[in-house]
Amino acid sequence: xxxxxxxxxxxxxxxxxxxxxxxxxxxxxxxxxxxxxxxxxxxxxxxxxxxxxxxxxxxxxxxxxxxxxxxxxxxxxxxxxxxxxxxxxxxxxxxxxxxxxxxxxxxxxxxxxxxxxxxxxxxxxxxxxxxxxxxxxxxxxxxxxxxxxxxxxxxxxxxxxxxxxxxxxxxxxxxxxxxxxxxxxxxxxxxxx
Numbered sequence: 001x002x003x004x005x006x007x008x009x010x011x012x013x014x015x016x017x018x019x020x021x022x023x024x025x026x027x028x029x030x031x032x033x034x035x036x037x038x039x040x041x042x043x044x045x046x047x048x049x050x051x052x053x054x055x056x057x058x059x060x061x062x063x064x065x066x067x068x069x070x071x072x073x074x075x076x077x078x079x080x081x082x083x084x085x086x087x088x089x090x091x092x093x094x095x096x097x098x099x100x101x102x103x104x105x106x107x108x109x110x111x112x113x114x115x116x117x118x119x120x121x122x123x124x125x126x127x128x129x130x131x132x133x134x135x136x137x138x139x140x141x142x143x144x145x146x147x148x149x150x151x152x153x154x155x156x157x158x159x160x161x162x163x164x165x166x167x168x169x170x171x172x173x174x175x176x177x178x179x180x181x182x183x184x185x186x187x188x189x190x191x192x193x
Contacts, residue, residue, distance in 0.1 A: 028167040035156060035165050037192040038116045038149075044141035045069050045076055050110040057103040058089045064108045066118070068141065080118050080137050082108050087131040090184075093124030116142060116191035125186045132182035137191045140177035150174060152193035155181040165190065 045068040056062035063083045070076035084106075089098040098104075104125065111117045116137055127133045137155060139145055145153070154170040168189070170181040179191055 029164050030156075030167075031164050032158070032162065035190070035192045037156075037190045038139055038142040038145065038153065039114055040116065041141050041143045045071065047079060047110060048073075048075060050113065051107060052109075053105055053107045055103050056084050056089060056106050057101060058098040059086050059100050061085050062106070064106060066108060066110060077140065078136075078138055079110075079141075080108060080135070082106070082120065083134045083136075084127070085131050088127045088133050089125075090128040091126040093122050095126075111188055117188060118190075119188050120183075120186040123186055127184045129184050132184050134180060135183050135189060136178050136180045137189070138176075138178045139191055142191070145177075149193060153179055153191060154193065155179055156190045156192045157183075158188040158190065161188070165192070 048067050048069045050066070052064045052066055054062055054064040061084060063081065065078055065082075066080040067078050068076035089102075089104065091097050092104065104122065106125070107119075107121045109119045109121075111119045116139065118135075118137070120135075135155060139153065150172060153172060155168045156165040157168050158165045168181045168183070170179050172179050181189075183189075
């Protein structure tokens with residue numbers, strides 16, 4: 001198994017041992033003006049699509065991805081990935097629990113074309129803390145990321161535009177230029193420090 005395969009195989013254990021759940025006590029809260037959200041390089045390729053919608057059903061795994069354009073209109077490198085397992089769906093935005101086999105449409109969208117900031121909907125959707133959704137954000141096309149910044153970046157949650165950001169327990173996978181976190185609910189998520 002290559003280095004990338006080993007990292008992917010070990011990632012669930014790394015996330016668990018790093019206590020990477022937004023269900024834990026917040027590490028830090030900051031107003032938007034005091035947070036450095038990573039910006040995409042001006043030379044970064046555009047996303048193939050800045051929004052993706054997929055269906056997630058109770059009892060089945062599901063995944064949505066945003067990818068960069070490879071230059072010929074095809075899929076390039078991954079920008080963001082949201083993964084749910086079969087037991088992730090807990091409650092609808094109104095608090096009603098999901099019945100077995102019941103489904104929901106999930107949308108992941110780039111919220112600002114210059115920043116690593118994604119919006120996940122429907123707002124208020126809740127996941128089982130024992131089976132959280134997993135969000136991965138890639139920073140290989142971000143500007144100004146050196147070893148100092150890499151040591152400080154994390155995924156930050158913002159409930160609504162203008163509200164403070166709350167740091168989410170995150171794992172930085174330097175070899176893959178990505179940050180991953182477990183989520184128990186939907187809102188806006190930024191890659192920042």
